Amino acid sequence: MDGPGNVLARTRAGIAIKGIAKTFDVRPEPVRALERIDLFVTEGEFLCIVGPSGCGKTTLLRILAGLETPSEGTIDFSIKHDDRPLQSMVFQEQGVFPWLTAIDNAAFGLQARGVPWADRQERARAMLGKLGLKGFEKTYPRQLSGGMRQRVNLARAFANDPAILLMDEPLGSLDEQTKMLVQDDLLKLWEESRKTVIFITHSLDEAVVLGDRVAVMSHRPGHLKAIFDVKLPRPRNALELRNNPAFIEIRRLIWDSLREEVLRARGE
Amino acid sequence: MANPSGNSTIRPPQGKTKGRPSRSRELAISFASPIILFVLWEIAARTNFIDRRILPAPTVVAATIWDMIKNDDLLRHTGITTARFLVGMIVGTIPGVLLGMTMGLFRPVRVILNPLVAILYPIPRIALFPLVLILVGLNETSNITMIAIGPFFTMLITAMAAVINVEPIYRDVAKNFGVKPRHLYFTVTLPAVLPALMAGGLVSLGLALLGTVAVEFLVSTEGLGYIIWNSWQVLSLSRSMAGLVVGALLGAACYLLMDWLERWITPWQRTAKR
Numbered sequence: 001m002d003g004p005g006n007v008l009a010r011t012r013a014g015i016a017i018k019g020i021a022k023t024f025d026v027r028p029e030p031v032r033a034l035e036r037i038d039l040f041v042t043e044g045e046f047l048c049i050v051g052p053s054g055c056g057k058t059t060l061l062r063i064l065a066g067l068e069t070p071s072e073g074t075i076d077f078s079i080k081h082d083d084r085p086l087q088s089m090v091f092q093e094q095g096v097f098p099w100l101t102a103i104d105n106a107a108f109g110l111q112a113r114g115v116p117w118a119d120r121q122e123r124a125r126a127m128l129g130k131l132g133l134k135g136f137e138k139t140y141p142r143q144l145s146g147g148m149r150q151r152v153n154l155a156r157a158f159a160n161d162p163a164i165l166l167m168d169e170p171l172g173s174l175d176e177q178t179k180m181l182v183q184d185d186l187l188k189l190w191e192e193s194r195k196t197v198i199f200i201t202h203s204l205d206e207a208v209v210l211g212d213r214v215a216v217m218s219h220r221p222g223h224l225k226a227i228f229d230v231k232l233p234r235p236r237n238a239l240e241l242r243n244n245p246a247f248i249e250i251r252r253l254i255w256d257s258l259r260e261e262v263l264r265a266r267g268e
Numbered sequence: 269m270a271n272p273s274g275n276s277t278i279r280p281p282q283g284k285t286k287g288r289p290s291r292s293r294e295l296a297i298s299f300a301s302p303i304i305l306f307v308l309w310e311i312a313a314r315t316n317f318i319d320r321r322i323l324p325a326p327t328v329v330a331a332t333i334w335d336m337i338k339n340d341d342l343l344r345h346t347g348i349t350t351a352r353f354l355v356g357m358i359v360g361t362i363p364g365v366l367l368g369m370t371m372g373l374f375r376p377v378r379v380i381l382n383p384l385v386a387i388l389y390p391i392p393r394i395a396l397f398p399l400v401l402i403l404v405g406l407n408e409t410s411n412i413t414m415i416a417i418g419p420f421f422t423m424l425i426t427a428m429a430a431v432i433n434v435e436p437i438y439r440d441v442a443k444n445f446g447v448k449p450r451h452l453y454f455t456v457t458l459p460a461v462l463p464a465l466m467a468g469g470l471v472s473l474g475l476a477l478l479g480t481v482a483v484e485f486l487v488s489t490e491g492l493g494y495i496i497w498n499s500w501q502v503l504s505l506s507r508s509m510a511g512l513v514v515g516a517l518l519g520a521a522c523y524l525l526m527d528w529l530e531r532w533i534t535p536w537q538r539t540a541k542r
Contacts, residue, residue: 062440065444066443066444067440067443067444085446087444088444088445089440089441089444091437091440091441091444092437094435094437095437095438095440095441097438097441097456097459098536099459099460099462099534099536100459100536108441108445109445109446112442112445112446112447112455113445113446140535140536141536142536156445160445
Protein backbone atom coordinates (compact mmCIF):
# COMPACT_ATOMS: atom_id res chain seq x y z
CA MET A 1 0.00 0.00 0.00
CA ASP A 2 1.08 3.59 -0.59
CA GLY A 3 2.74 5.17 2.42
CA PRO A 4 2.48 8.93 3.01
CA GLY A 5 5.99 9.53 1.66
CA ASN A 6 5.50 7.46 -1.43
CA VAL A 7 5.09 10.28 -3.93
CA LEU A 8 6.73 8.48 -6.81
CA ALA A 9 4.46 5.48 -6.71
CA ARG A 10 1.40 7.68 -6.48
CA THR A 11 2.19 9.73 -9.50
CA ARG A 12 3.26 6.84 -11.72
CA ALA A 13 1.98 3.31 -11.72
CA GLY A 14 4.67 0.65 -11.58
CA ILE A 15 6.85 -1.46 -9.37
CA ALA A 16 8.79 0.43 -6.69
CA ILE A 17 11.71 -1.64 -5.43
CA LYS A 18 13.07 0.07 -2.34
CA GLY A 19 16.24 -0.98 -0.57
CA ILE A 20 15.81 -4.68 -1.32
CA ALA A 21 18.63 -6.79 0.10
CA LYS A 22 18.98 -10.51 0.61
CA THR A 23 21.30 -12.54 2.77
CA PHE A 24 21.19 -16.33 2.55
CA ASP A 25 21.73 -17.97 5.88
CA VAL A 26 24.01 -20.78 4.78
CA ARG A 27 27.09 -22.43 6.25
CA PRO A 28 29.91 -21.82 6.85
CA GLU A 29 28.97 -18.16 6.67
CA PRO A 30 25.94 -16.21 5.42
CA VAL A 31 26.06 -15.12 1.77
CA ARG A 32 25.06 -11.61 0.87
CA ALA A 33 23.34 -12.04 -2.49
CA LEU A 34 21.75 -8.62 -3.01
CA GLU A 35 22.86 -5.24 -1.74
CA ARG A 36 20.13 -2.58 -1.42
CA ILE A 37 18.49 -2.42 -4.81
CA ASP A 38 16.47 0.72 -5.56
CA LEU A 39 14.61 0.66 -8.81
CA PHE A 40 11.35 1.87 -10.27
CA VAL A 41 9.82 -0.07 -13.15
CA THR A 42 7.12 1.89 -14.92
CA GLU A 43 3.91 0.17 -15.93
CA GLY A 44 4.15 -1.10 -19.49
CA GLU A 45 7.93 -1.02 -19.50
CA PHE A 46 10.18 -3.83 -20.74
CA LEU A 47 13.16 -3.84 -18.38
CA CYS A 48 16.11 -6.17 -18.93
CA ILE A 49 18.59 -6.97 -16.19
CA VAL A 50 22.07 -8.21 -17.07
CA GLY A 51 24.93 -9.08 -14.80
CA PRO A 52 27.71 -11.61 -14.27
CA SER A 53 26.85 -15.13 -13.10
CA GLY A 54 25.95 -15.31 -9.45
CA CYS A 55 25.23 -11.59 -9.12
CA GLY A 56 21.83 -12.19 -7.56
CA LYS A 57 19.64 -11.22 -10.50
CA THR A 58 17.62 -14.42 -10.25
CA THR A 59 17.26 -13.83 -6.50
CA LEU A 60 15.80 -10.38 -7.19
CA LEU A 61 13.32 -11.87 -9.63
CA ARG A 62 12.35 -14.62 -7.20
CA ILE A 63 11.67 -11.98 -4.54
CA LEU A 64 9.43 -10.16 -7.01
CA ALA A 65 7.67 -13.45 -7.80
CA GLY A 66 6.99 -14.12 -4.14
CA LEU A 67 9.16 -17.25 -4.11
CA GLU A 68 11.77 -15.72 -1.81
CA THR A 69 11.43 -13.16 0.99
CA PRO A 70 13.75 -10.15 1.13
CA SER A 71 15.99 -9.66 4.18
CA GLU A 72 15.55 -5.92 3.95
CA GLY A 73 13.49 -3.44 1.96
CA THR A 74 10.05 -3.36 0.42
CA ILE A 75 8.40 -3.69 -2.96
CA ASP A 76 5.28 -1.73 -3.82
CA PHE A 77 3.19 -2.81 -6.76
CA SER A 78 1.01 0.07 -7.85
CA ILE A 79 -0.28 -1.54 -11.03
CA LYS A 80 -4.02 -2.05 -11.33
CA HIS A 81 -4.79 -5.63 -12.18
CA ASP A 82 -8.47 -6.05 -11.32
CA ASP A 83 -9.48 -9.63 -12.10
CA ARG A 84 -6.21 -10.68 -13.68
CA PRO A 85 -3.26 -11.96 -11.63
CA LEU A 86 -0.61 -9.44 -10.64
CA GLN A 87 2.37 -11.40 -11.89
CA SER A 88 3.41 -14.64 -13.54
CA MET A 89 6.89 -15.95 -14.03
CA VAL A 90 8.35 -17.45 -17.18
CA PHE A 91 10.72 -20.04 -15.82
CA GLN A 92 13.69 -21.68 -17.45
CA GLU A 93 12.95 -24.44 -19.89
CA GLN A 94 12.83 -27.23 -17.27
CA GLY A 95 9.81 -25.51 -15.70
CA VAL A 96 7.43 -27.02 -18.25
CA PHE A 97 5.55 -29.94 -16.66
CA PRO A 98 6.48 -33.15 -18.52
CA TRP A 99 3.23 -34.87 -17.48
CA LEU A 100 0.94 -32.29 -19.07
CA THR A 101 0.30 -31.86 -22.79
CA ALA A 102 1.23 -28.55 -24.40
CA ILE A 103 -2.32 -27.21 -24.06
CA ASP A 104 -2.67 -28.32 -20.43
CA ASN A 105 0.67 -26.69 -19.65
CA ALA A 106 -0.47 -23.49 -21.32
CA ALA A 107 -3.75 -23.58 -19.39
CA PHE A 108 -2.08 -24.36 -16.05
CA GLY A 109 -2.31 -20.88 -14.54
CA LEU A 110 -5.91 -20.48 -15.67
CA GLN A 111 -6.78 -23.83 -14.15
CA ALA A 112 -5.14 -22.90 -10.84
CA ARG A 113 -7.28 -19.73 -10.83
CA GLY A 114 -10.44 -21.73 -11.43
CA VAL A 115 -11.20 -20.57 -14.97
CA PRO A 116 -13.80 -23.00 -16.45
CA TRP A 117 -12.47 -25.78 -18.68
CA ALA A 118 -13.86 -24.62 -22.03
CA ASP A 119 -12.72 -21.05 -21.47
CA ARG A 120 -9.20 -21.95 -20.44
CA GLN A 121 -8.81 -24.46 -23.27
CA GLU A 122 -9.81 -21.80 -25.74
CA ARG A 123 -7.40 -19.22 -24.35
CA ALA A 124 -4.54 -21.70 -24.13
CA ARG A 125 -5.21 -22.91 -27.68
CA ALA A 126 -5.24 -19.36 -29.00
CA MET A 127 -1.97 -18.56 -27.26
CA LEU A 128 -0.28 -21.72 -28.56
CA GLY A 129 -1.51 -20.76 -32.03
CA LYS A 130 0.04 -17.31 -31.75
CA LEU A 131 3.34 -18.90 -30.84
CA GLY A 132 3.30 -21.23 -33.84
CA LEU A 133 2.33 -24.37 -31.95
CA LYS A 134 -0.94 -25.05 -33.73
CA GLY A 135 -1.33 -28.80 -34.12
CA PHE A 136 0.91 -29.58 -31.14
CA GLU A 137 -1.77 -29.04 -28.48
CA LYS A 138 -1.90 -32.69 -27.45
CA THR A 139 1.84 -33.26 -27.58
CA TYR A 140 3.87 -33.89 -24.46
CA PRO A 141 6.83 -31.54 -23.82
CA ARG A 142 9.48 -34.25 -24.24
CA GLN A 143 8.35 -34.82 -27.80
CA LEU A 144 8.92 -31.15 -28.57
CA SER A 145 12.18 -29.43 -29.47
CA GLY A 146 13.78 -27.04 -27.00
CA GLY A 147 12.46 -24.01 -28.86
CA MET A 148 8.93 -25.38 -28.94
CA ARG A 149 9.08 -26.28 -25.25
CA GLN A 150 10.12 -22.74 -24.45
CA ARG A 151 7.18 -21.43 -26.49
CA VAL A 152 4.90 -23.59 -24.34
CA ASN A 153 6.52 -21.94 -21.32
CA LEU A 154 5.80 -18.48 -22.75
CA ALA A 155 2.26 -19.50 -23.67
CA ARG A 156 1.61 -20.58 -20.08
CA ALA A 157 2.57 -17.15 -18.74
CA PHE A 158 0.87 -15.11 -21.48
CA ALA A 159 -2.35 -17.16 -21.39
CA ASN A 160 -2.56 -16.45 -17.67
CA ASP A 161 -2.70 -12.77 -18.70
CA PRO A 162 -0.96 -11.23 -15.69
CA ALA A 163 -0.23 -7.51 -15.30
CA ILE A 164 3.49 -8.22 -14.84
CA LEU A 165 5.67 -10.85 -16.47
CA LEU A 166 8.83 -11.92 -14.71
CA MET A 167 11.22 -13.81 -16.95
CA ASP A 168 14.21 -15.75 -15.63
CA GLU A 169 16.55 -16.34 -18.56
CA PRO A 170 13.75 -18.06 -20.43
CA LEU A 171 15.76 -18.43 -23.64
CA GLY A 172 19.10 -19.28 -22.06
CA SER A 173 19.14 -22.91 -23.13
CA LEU A 174 18.25 -22.31 -26.78
CA ASP A 175 20.65 -22.30 -29.69
CA GLU A 176 21.39 -18.94 -31.31
CA GLN A 177 19.02 -19.22 -34.29
CA THR A 178 16.10 -20.56 -32.29
CA LYS A 179 16.69 -17.90 -29.69
CA MET A 180 16.28 -15.14 -32.29
CA LEU A 181 13.04 -16.66 -33.55
CA VAL A 182 11.58 -16.95 -30.06
CA GLN A 183 12.73 -13.39 -29.26
CA ASP A 184 10.78 -12.25 -32.27
CA ASP A 185 7.68 -14.11 -31.09
CA LEU A 186 8.12 -12.60 -27.66
CA LEU A 187 8.41 -9.08 -29.11
CA LYS A 188 5.21 -9.53 -31.10
CA LEU A 189 3.29 -10.85 -28.10
CA TRP A 190 4.56 -8.07 -25.90
CA GLU A 191 3.80 -5.33 -28.41
CA GLU A 192 0.20 -6.56 -28.54
CA SER A 193 -0.23 -6.65 -24.78
CA ARG A 194 2.25 -4.06 -23.44
CA LYS A 195 2.62 -5.82 -20.15
CA THR A 196 5.20 -4.75 -17.62
CA VAL A 197 8.15 -7.10 -18.09
CA ILE A 198 11.26 -7.71 -16.03
CA PHE A 199 13.57 -9.91 -18.05
CA ILE A 200 16.74 -11.49 -16.66
CA THR A 201 19.34 -12.55 -19.20
CA HIS A 202 22.98 -13.41 -19.66
CA SER A 203 22.93 -12.15 -23.20
CA LEU A 204 23.64 -8.51 -23.82
CA ASP A 205 22.30 -8.77 -27.39
CA GLU A 206 19.06 -10.14 -26.08
CA ALA A 207 18.73 -7.38 -23.49
CA VAL A 208 19.21 -4.66 -26.10
CA VAL A 209 16.91 -6.32 -28.66
CA LEU A 210 14.08 -6.64 -26.17
CA GLY A 211 14.36 -3.95 -23.54
CA ASP A 212 13.25 -0.33 -23.16
CA ARG A 213 15.92 -0.08 -20.50
CA VAL A 214 18.83 -2.32 -19.55
CA ALA A 215 19.96 -2.46 -15.94
CA VAL A 216 23.48 -3.67 -15.24
CA MET A 217 24.07 -5.43 -11.95
CA SER A 218 27.44 -5.61 -10.26
CA HIS A 219 29.35 -8.63 -9.12
CA ARG A 220 28.31 -10.17 -5.79
CA PRO A 221 26.79 -8.84 -3.61
CA GLY A 222 24.69 -7.60 -6.50
CA HIS A 223 23.65 -3.99 -6.62
CA LEU A 224 22.52 -1.79 -9.47
CA LYS A 225 25.51 -0.39 -11.26
CA ALA A 226 23.93 1.52 -14.13
CA ILE A 227 20.75 1.79 -16.16
CA PHE A 228 20.76 2.44 -19.90
CA ASP A 229 17.89 3.67 -22.04
CA VAL A 230 17.55 1.73 -25.27
CA LYS A 231 16.10 4.26 -27.69
CA LEU A 232 15.52 1.92 -30.59
CA PRO A 233 12.21 2.33 -32.41
CA ARG A 234 9.43 -0.23 -32.00
CA PRO A 235 8.11 -2.49 -33.33
CA ARG A 236 11.49 -4.15 -33.42
CA ASN A 237 12.58 -7.09 -35.48
CA ALA A 238 14.86 -9.42 -33.55
CA LEU A 239 16.32 -10.86 -36.74
CA GLU A 240 17.37 -7.56 -38.32
CA LEU A 241 18.08 -5.23 -35.44
CA ARG A 242 21.57 -6.57 -34.81
CA ASN A 243 23.06 -4.76 -37.81
CA ASN A 244 21.57 -1.42 -36.87
CA PRO A 245 24.38 1.11 -35.98
CA ALA A 246 22.35 2.45 -33.06
CA PHE A 247 22.04 -1.10 -31.71
CA ILE A 248 25.78 -1.64 -31.98
CA GLU A 249 26.49 1.66 -30.23
CA ILE A 250 24.21 1.06 -27.23
CA ARG A 251 25.43 -2.51 -26.97
CA ARG A 252 29.03 -1.23 -26.78
CA LEU A 253 28.14 1.28 -24.05
CA ILE A 254 26.49 -1.35 -21.88
CA TRP A 255 29.30 -3.83 -22.47
CA ASP A 256 31.84 -1.28 -21.22
CA SER A 257 29.92 -1.17 -17.97
CA LEU A 258 29.34 -4.92 -17.71
CA ARG A 259 32.82 -6.06 -18.74
CA GLU A 260 34.40 -4.82 -15.55
CA GLU A 261 31.92 -6.82 -13.44
CA VAL A 262 32.37 -9.94 -15.50
CA LEU A 263 36.13 -9.74 -15.06
CA ARG A 264 35.76 -9.20 -11.32
CA ALA A 265 33.46 -12.20 -11.08
CA ARG A 266 36.04 -14.29 -12.92
CA GLY A 267 38.91 -13.04 -10.77
CA GLU A 268 37.28 -14.18 -7.57
CA MET B 269 38.24 -48.63 -54.73
CA ALA B 270 34.60 -49.12 -55.40
CA ASN B 271 34.44 -46.26 -57.83
CA PRO B 272 37.19 -46.30 -60.45
CA SER B 273 36.26 -42.95 -61.96
CA GLY B 274 37.15 -41.22 -58.70
CA ASN B 275 33.78 -39.56 -58.39
CA SER B 276 31.74 -40.32 -55.35
CA THR B 277 28.19 -39.41 -54.65
CA ILE B 278 26.32 -39.70 -51.41
CA ARG B 279 22.82 -40.94 -52.02
CA PRO B 280 19.96 -41.63 -49.70
CA PRO B 281 19.47 -45.39 -49.26
CA GLN B 282 17.32 -46.91 -51.97
CA GLY B 283 13.92 -48.45 -51.25
CA LYS B 284 12.71 -48.68 -47.72
CA THR B 285 14.72 -46.49 -45.37
CA LYS B 286 16.57 -48.32 -42.69
CA GLY B 287 16.37 -47.18 -39.12
CA ARG B 288 14.35 -48.16 -36.16
CA PRO B 289 11.97 -51.05 -36.89
CA SER B 290 8.26 -50.35 -36.73
CA ARG B 291 6.26 -51.12 -33.61
CA SER B 292 4.72 -54.28 -35.10
CA ARG B 293 8.16 -55.51 -36.08
CA GLU B 294 9.48 -54.87 -32.62
CA LEU B 295 6.56 -56.83 -31.24
CA ALA B 296 7.27 -59.72 -33.62
CA ILE B 297 10.92 -59.75 -32.54
CA SER B 298 9.87 -59.70 -28.88
CA PHE B 299 7.74 -62.76 -29.47
CA ALA B 300 10.35 -64.52 -31.56
CA SER B 301 13.17 -64.40 -29.01
CA PRO B 302 11.56 -66.67 -26.36
CA ILE B 303 10.28 -69.00 -29.09
CA ILE B 304 13.79 -69.38 -30.49
CA LEU B 305 15.05 -70.12 -26.98
CA PHE B 306 12.42 -72.88 -26.62
CA VAL B 307 13.33 -74.35 -29.99
CA LEU B 308 17.03 -74.44 -29.11
CA TRP B 309 16.22 -76.01 -25.74
CA GLU B 310 14.06 -78.65 -27.44
CA ILE B 311 16.82 -79.50 -29.93
CA ALA B 312 19.45 -79.61 -27.17
CA ALA B 313 17.32 -81.99 -25.09
CA ARG B 314 16.41 -84.27 -28.01
CA THR B 315 19.99 -84.57 -29.22
CA ASN B 316 21.13 -85.33 -25.64
CA PHE B 317 23.27 -82.23 -25.65
CA ILE B 318 21.78 -81.58 -22.22
CA ASP B 319 20.71 -84.29 -19.82
CA ARG B 320 16.99 -84.88 -20.33
CA ARG B 321 16.58 -86.18 -16.80
CA ILE B 322 17.72 -82.83 -15.43
CA LEU B 323 16.28 -80.50 -18.05
CA PRO B 324 13.39 -82.18 -19.90
CA ALA B 325 12.50 -80.83 -23.34
CA PRO B 326 9.82 -78.10 -23.51
CA THR B 327 7.35 -80.44 -25.24
CA VAL B 328 7.79 -82.93 -22.40
CA VAL B 329 7.27 -80.19 -19.83
CA ALA B 330 4.16 -79.03 -21.71
CA ALA B 331 2.78 -82.58 -21.69
CA THR B 332 3.49 -82.83 -17.97
CA ILE B 333 1.68 -79.51 -17.37
CA TRP B 334 -1.33 -80.76 -19.28
CA ASP B 335 -1.31 -84.00 -17.31
CA MET B 336 -1.10 -82.11 -14.02
CA ILE B 337 -3.97 -79.81 -15.00
CA LYS B 338 -6.14 -82.87 -15.58
CA ASN B 339 -5.03 -85.02 -12.64
CA ASP B 340 -3.42 -82.85 -9.98
CA ASP B 341 -5.42 -79.63 -9.77
CA LEU B 342 -2.57 -77.55 -11.23
CA LEU B 343 -4.99 -74.74 -12.03
CA ARG B 344 -6.18 -74.56 -8.43
CA HIS B 345 -2.57 -74.38 -7.21
CA THR B 346 -1.84 -71.67 -9.76
CA GLY B 347 -4.91 -69.75 -8.60
CA ILE B 348 -3.83 -69.95 -4.97
CA THR B 349 -0.35 -68.69 -5.81
CA THR B 350 -1.79 -65.86 -7.91
CA ALA B 351 -4.15 -64.82 -5.13
CA ARG B 352 -1.41 -64.83 -2.49
CA PHE B 353 0.87 -62.90 -4.77
CA LEU B 354 -1.73 -60.25 -5.63
CA VAL B 355 -2.90 -59.76 -2.05
CA GLY B 356 0.71 -59.55 -0.83
CA MET B 357 1.55 -57.09 -3.57
CA ILE B 358 -1.38 -54.81 -2.70
CA VAL B 359 -0.87 -55.09 1.05
CA GLY B 360 2.82 -54.22 0.57
CA THR B 361 2.85 -51.53 -2.09
CA ILE B 362 0.04 -49.25 -0.94
CA PRO B 363 1.27 -48.64 2.62
CA GLY B 364 4.83 -48.52 1.27
CA VAL B 365 3.97 -45.73 -1.18
CA LEU B 366 1.94 -43.76 1.37
CA LEU B 367 4.58 -44.00 4.09
CA GLY B 368 7.46 -43.34 1.67
CA MET B 369 5.79 -40.23 0.27
CA THR B 370 5.01 -38.98 3.77
CA MET B 371 8.64 -39.49 4.74
CA GLY B 372 9.78 -37.69 1.61
CA LEU B 373 7.44 -34.74 2.14
CA PHE B 374 7.94 -34.20 5.86
CA ARG B 375 11.45 -34.03 7.19
CA PRO B 376 10.53 -34.73 10.85
CA VAL B 377 8.80 -37.98 9.86
CA ARG B 378 11.88 -38.91 7.87
CA VAL B 379 14.20 -38.17 10.78
CA ILE B 380 12.15 -40.42 13.07
CA LEU B 381 11.53 -43.33 10.72
CA ASN B 382 14.64 -43.46 8.56
CA PRO B 383 16.79 -45.19 11.23
CA LEU B 384 14.12 -47.88 11.61
CA VAL B 385 14.09 -48.43 7.86
CA ALA B 386 17.88 -48.60 7.87
CA ILE B 387 17.78 -51.34 10.53
CA LEU B 388 14.89 -53.38 9.14
CA TYR B 389 15.42 -53.14 5.40
CA PRO B 390 18.77 -54.94 5.08
CA ILE B 391 17.66 -57.98 7.14
CA PRO B 392 17.36 -60.96 4.79
CA ARG B 393 13.59 -61.13 4.66
CA ILE B 394 13.31 -64.89 4.73
CA ALA B 395 15.16 -64.86 8.07
CA LEU B 396 12.22 -62.95 9.52
CA PHE B 397 9.83 -65.78 8.74
CA PRO B 398 10.15 -67.66 12.06
CA LEU B 399 9.55 -64.42 13.92
CA VAL B 400 6.52 -63.61 11.77
CA LEU B 401 5.15 -67.11 12.32
CA ILE B 402 5.42 -66.69 16.09
CA LEU B 403 3.94 -63.18 16.06
CA VAL B 404 1.19 -63.69 13.52
CA GLY B 405 0.62 -67.40 13.76
CA LEU B 406 0.88 -70.32 11.41
CA ASN B 407 -1.77 -69.09 9.01
CA GLU B 408 -2.39 -67.30 5.73
CA THR B 409 -1.91 -63.88 7.36
CA SER B 410 1.73 -64.60 8.10
CA ASN B 411 2.21 -65.86 4.52
CA ILE B 412 0.80 -62.59 3.16
CA THR B 413 2.93 -60.61 5.60
CA MET B 414 6.06 -62.33 4.33
CA ILE B 415 5.10 -61.68 0.70
CA ALA B 416 4.26 -58.03 1.41
CA ILE B 417 7.54 -57.12 3.14
CA GLY B 418 9.58 -56.97 -0.08
CA PRO B 419 7.21 -54.70 -2.03
CA PHE B 420 6.63 -52.61 1.11
CA PHE B 421 10.27 -51.64 1.59
CA THR B 422 10.93 -51.28 -2.12
CA MET B 423 8.03 -48.89 -2.59
CA LEU B 424 8.81 -47.02 0.63
CA ILE B 425 12.39 -46.32 -0.42
CA THR B 426 11.48 -45.60 -4.05
CA ALA B 427 8.67 -43.21 -3.10
CA MET B 428 10.75 -41.39 -0.52
CA ALA B 429 13.68 -40.89 -2.87
CA ALA B 430 11.38 -39.83 -5.71
CA VAL B 431 9.62 -37.22 -3.57
CA ILE B 432 12.90 -35.80 -2.30
CA ASN B 433 14.20 -35.57 -5.86
CA VAL B 434 11.21 -33.77 -7.38
CA GLU B 435 12.66 -30.81 -9.27
CA PRO B 436 12.14 -27.78 -6.98
CA ILE B 437 11.29 -25.73 -10.08
CA TYR B 438 7.96 -27.62 -10.43
CA ARG B 439 6.85 -26.45 -6.99
CA ASP B 440 8.02 -22.92 -7.76
CA VAL B 441 5.97 -22.90 -10.97
CA ALA B 442 2.88 -24.20 -9.18
CA LYS B 443 3.25 -21.67 -6.35
CA ASN B 444 3.81 -18.80 -8.75
CA PHE B 445 0.69 -19.70 -10.70
CA GLY B 446 -1.34 -19.67 -7.53
CA VAL B 447 -1.73 -23.36 -6.68
CA LYS B 448 -2.64 -23.58 -3.01
CA PRO B 449 -0.11 -25.44 -0.81
CA ARG B 450 -2.61 -28.17 0.02
CA HIS B 451 -3.16 -28.80 -3.70
CA LEU B 452 0.57 -29.09 -4.46
CA TYR B 453 0.47 -32.77 -3.60
CA PHE B 454 -1.85 -33.77 -6.42
CA THR B 455 -0.85 -31.16 -9.01
CA VAL B 456 2.91 -31.58 -8.71
CA THR B 457 4.27 -34.21 -6.35
CA LEU B 458 2.19 -37.18 -7.43
CA PRO B 459 2.60 -36.81 -11.21
CA ALA B 460 6.29 -36.03 -10.75
CA VAL B 461 6.94 -39.26 -8.83
CA LEU B 462 4.64 -41.57 -10.83
CA PRO B 463 7.31 -42.78 -13.29
CA ALA B 464 9.60 -43.77 -10.38
CA LEU B 465 6.68 -45.49 -8.62
CA MET B 466 5.91 -47.51 -11.74
CA ALA B 467 9.56 -48.62 -11.93
CA GLY B 468 9.46 -49.52 -8.25
CA GLY B 469 6.27 -51.49 -8.91
CA LEU B 470 8.07 -53.56 -11.49
CA VAL B 471 10.82 -54.42 -9.00
CA SER B 472 8.24 -55.14 -6.29
CA LEU B 473 6.49 -57.55 -8.60
CA GLY B 474 9.57 -59.76 -8.82
CA LEU B 475 10.10 -59.58 -5.06
CA ALA B 476 6.47 -60.45 -4.30
CA LEU B 477 6.61 -63.47 -6.59
CA LEU B 478 9.86 -64.55 -4.98
CA GLY B 479 8.27 -64.16 -1.54
CA THR B 480 5.23 -66.17 -2.57
CA VAL B 481 7.27 -69.11 -3.81
CA ALA B 482 9.56 -68.98 -0.77
CA VAL B 483 6.61 -69.10 1.62
CA GLU B 484 5.07 -71.96 -0.32
CA PHE B 485 8.35 -73.87 -0.19
CA LEU B 486 8.46 -73.54 3.55
CA VAL B 487 5.01 -73.92 5.04
CA SER B 488 2.33 -74.35 2.46
CA THR B 489 0.65 -77.49 1.25
CA GLU B 490 -0.76 -75.67 -1.74
CA GLY B 491 0.44 -73.46 -4.56
CA LEU B 492 3.10 -73.58 -7.26
CA GLY B 493 5.95 -73.24 -4.75
CA TYR B 494 4.64 -76.31 -2.95
CA ILE B 495 4.48 -78.25 -6.24
CA ILE B 496 8.02 -77.25 -7.24
CA TRP B 497 9.51 -78.14 -3.86
CA ASN B 498 7.45 -81.25 -3.22
CA SER B 499 8.16 -82.66 -6.69
CA TRP B 500 11.86 -82.03 -6.22
CA GLN B 501 11.83 -83.86 -2.89
CA VAL B 502 10.28 -86.92 -4.52
CA LEU B 503 12.75 -86.44 -7.40
CA SER B 504 10.06 -85.88 -10.00
CA LEU B 505 12.03 -83.32 -11.93
CA SER B 506 9.65 -82.90 -14.85
CA ARG B 507 6.82 -82.04 -12.45
CA SER B 508 9.08 -79.62 -10.61
CA MET B 509 10.01 -78.09 -13.94
CA ALA B 510 6.34 -77.87 -14.91
CA GLY B 511 5.64 -75.88 -11.73
CA LEU B 512 8.57 -73.62 -12.49
CA VAL B 513 7.38 -72.96 -16.06
CA VAL B 514 3.85 -72.12 -14.90
CA GLY B 515 5.34 -69.80 -12.26
CA ALA B 516 7.48 -68.13 -14.90
CA LEU B 517 4.45 -67.64 -17.15
CA LEU B 518 2.57 -66.12 -14.24
CA GLY B 519 5.46 -63.74 -13.61
CA ALA B 520 5.69 -62.80 -17.28
CA ALA B 521 1.94 -62.14 -17.44
CA CYS B 522 2.16 -59.84 -14.41
CA TYR B 523 5.16 -58.08 -15.89
CA LEU B 524 3.34 -57.41 -19.15
CA LEU B 525 0.29 -56.23 -17.24
CA MET B 526 2.45 -53.82 -15.25
CA ASP B 527 4.11 -52.60 -18.43
CA TRP B 528 0.70 -51.91 -19.94
CA LEU B 529 -0.42 -50.19 -16.75
CA GLU B 530 2.67 -47.98 -16.91
CA ARG B 531 1.90 -46.89 -20.47
CA TRP B 532 -1.63 -46.13 -19.44
CA ILE B 533 -0.87 -44.25 -16.20
CA THR B 534 2.19 -42.31 -17.40
CA PRO B 535 1.53 -41.71 -21.11
CA TRP B 536 4.09 -38.90 -21.23
CA GLN B 537 6.87 -41.40 -20.51
CA ARG B 538 5.93 -43.73 -23.35
CA THR B 539 6.75 -41.22 -26.04
CA ALA B 540 9.80 -39.82 -24.31
CA LYS B 541 11.82 -43.02 -24.56
CA ARG B 542 11.58 -43.49 -28.30
